[in-house]
Amino acid sequence: MNRSFPLSIPSQESQVMNKHSEVMEGLKAHHAIIAGMLKGKRFHFVDIPDYDNIGDLLIMLGTLRFFQIHGLTPSTIATLPYFDHTRVRADDVLVLQGGGNFGDLYTSIHGRREALIAAFPNNRIIQLPQTLFFSSEDALAKSVATMCSHQDLHIFVRDIVSEKLAHEFTDKVYLAPDMAHQLYPVKSTDRGAKGVLRIQRVDKEKPYTPEVIKQLSIRTTTDWVELIGDERKLITVFEKLEWRLKHYGMPGALTALSKWFWVPVCRRFMNKAVDLFADHESVVTDRLHGHILACLMDKKHIVIDNNYGKNSSYMNQWTIESPLTTLAREKT
Template sequence: MNGIQAGSLSQQDFTEDKTIMQKHQEIMLGLKQHHTAITALLKGRRFHYIDIPVHDNIGDLLIMLGTVRFFKDNGLSPATVSNTYYFDHQWVRPGDVLVFHGGGNFGDIYGSIHDLREKLIAAFPDNRIVLMPQTLFFSSVEARARSAATISRHPDLHLFVRDTVSEKLAYEFTDKVYLVPDMAHHLYPIRHSGGAAQGNVRIQRVDPEKPKTPESLRSLPIRTTTDWVDVIGDERRLMTLFAKLEWRFDRYGWDRALTKLALWFWVPVSRRFMGKAVKLFADHETIVTDRLHGHILSCLMDKKNIVIDNSYGKNSTYMNQWTAASPLTTLVKE
């Protein structure tokens, strides 16, 4: 990984630093240009944005915020916005498009989410389905075959994937497959300010995707170790409040109210959560992470980052496809 040491900089150091940043910025700006196929599928169509994340994973919130920015920048406006659980079948009209939030939950690790997605897809065989950029992973061949048997029946299902491994699997589910980067890239650039950045911060998973720390990093000094849930802290109560309001609005069938609640309450709260992560990253010189969106947020902020692969290779396959050429990033394997 290239980096400039603290202290006085020579003209050569300054030139190298500038060249490093220019190359990174070119890569990041280029990644925002890959989603024209999504625009083409939605332009002029009434559509529903489904499966928004209502939890304390800042990575998923970054995806949602990037998706909302993408919609705005391309003149797209969803008719309804909700999570999968509260999506009402009565909202869908002939010709409507169902757009599912992207991320890394297509598979059997987070089975309940995928099961709900399958049921909605099966319920609307005559409506176009768009699955925003996903990583596909099934730990069970049998579970993958069952899911593919259900989803592949849909005649107009468009599956966007974030890496070549997912791309190969995706053709078991549909012949309409698109290889594109994550939607969070539409947040680039994220500006930040503060004092001098010092030390390394480790964003470390505590869920089923948690990997082992590579031997080469075990002696690396870490100033701060945390994860997304700790970054959000006590403000998780805002998430609980949103969930309670969502349940109440759904009980009375207020679809417009649910959409306004998502856009006017949950999206600003998500930006607030993101802001806490941005401040944490801004206070440190280098981000060390096994979370894909720890890496992506670092890139959005033009920060140096060291990435450890997750339990099934999601991080490495993504980086090798989209961000490995950035001089600000380093992928470390065991």
Template sequence: MEAEKLDSARLNAELMTKHAVLLDLIGKAPFHYVDIPMHGNIGDLLIMLGTLAFFKKHNLTPRLISPFFSFNPDWLGKDDVVVFHGGGNFGDLYPFFQQLRERVAAARPGNRIVILPQSIHFSSPEKAAESAAIFRRHPDLHLCVRDKVSFEQARAFTDKVYLLPDMAHQLYPLGRSYDKNGDAMLITRVDDEKVDHGTLPDVRVSTHTDWPQFVGERERVINRYRHAIGVFSRRGLGKPANVIVAPLWIAYAQKLVDEAIALFARHNLIVTDRLHGHILAVLMDMPTLVLDNSYGKNSRYASVWTARSELVTLAAAQRSA
């Protein structure tokens, strides 16, 4: 029997309350928000902005905000907490991010580490075992995950595992109405997580894109932010560079997200294998048809958190899987 469908507002309100456990994990100690995305993936930017919204709602102010390539564990005070950005990069598909988490876990056993909701995927069992061994040695490491498959995998890394929805839900409501008379928009991946979806549903699609295509020439502006922090970091000035550049980058990231919202609003349905194409539609109270990525991340997420919305439909192959 299918679970009762909920209206979008009730569902989002319920999902936001799940994050309350993070207040106890972060506590009152100074904390660093590490590994913020400084690239054009709108999904990661939604996660970052949702995380910052959560901090603001609860009067939490990070001591430092830093992307992965300019964070130095030596900056941590004795009692500081490290809060790692959430997302879908826990594994070996995007090794630089995982390597930073491993480096901090190995170098700072006395500092609490909180990893915000992630999806876990390792293509190599050997790399998964090596990474888990590093995490296991840390006595105060807390790993939040976004789906049940990741939850089971996370037990190899730590006993302190939490099943939580994506941080982007903290942005609800986005408060922009969509065009109920518009056409559908199709957002399908062009990166390593892409998959051939075969015959798609018979809907009238007027826009077919992906985040890299949407960002387009604005990638040059994004690279300027990365370059600015990188140059100063190589000169030993990474901390002041983060303090100065991070707020400017966050403001630009908000602009990119606002433009994505405006694009979504011109349509009446989002068909996507981008998890945050789906989540952004949920945040806008918009109908969405969820396709899967290469390793099932989207159906794993939706089945736990968003499929109960009256506005969410899983592709037929995913429902029967």
């Protein structure tokens, strides 16, 4: 379903906002099954992001909010490179961060995921909602061969394309929206919003810009990495502290480091994005979490598909019924 341009909200604003809120609250309910799988279990939340993609940081913060809402406390919160395997007991559950890096576009991240799954063949492993994408059939076959022997691997996926692909890895596949939706609603101060904000990818998923978008008057163009800017030094500090704790035999302190240093930093980065969105009347984005953040903030926006259809697949599955969002399909 495509809606017409330009960006505008119909005159029945209260009806629009009520419908949007109904869609957003409904998405949060889809995660209840995850809480049921973790209730009463000792579990480790691993593969948290330690880089400058605000979208992945939103996912992590949404996941932690979800745990809090359901009275769940991870025994461990850690990045994959610094996760202490010796802390895992026979009945523990491993919970992997969701996102869009399951596949061969981000080989180092996916490779670490494969290694973890192989290292714990007898523990339940829950992969939180991901988008699956492999550009190479050979890479897909190798990944399937690595994971498919695990008997208790549960994969949550964000769209039906990924759902079909996930069944090659396991028969325990579930369709669920992104964990960042647990942050809804995200409130912001009134900043006298004006103009259009363009969140434009600068990485390997960057698409072409449709002609209809080029005709819009854009006030600000940026991307997550540019938004974080010089504060990326906080990421470097976190990475150095992780290394030191592991090097000096203090892996148990990594969870405290994540909770009391890294999570506040991630909230700081998220608030930079929230303030930027609040400063603009509307948003145009080719980032999935540009779309999701606009939804979290009840802000009207246009979404351009990424280069392999992730955004349109997600929207058509979960958010297309919101009157605040418009999908502009990519045309080259």
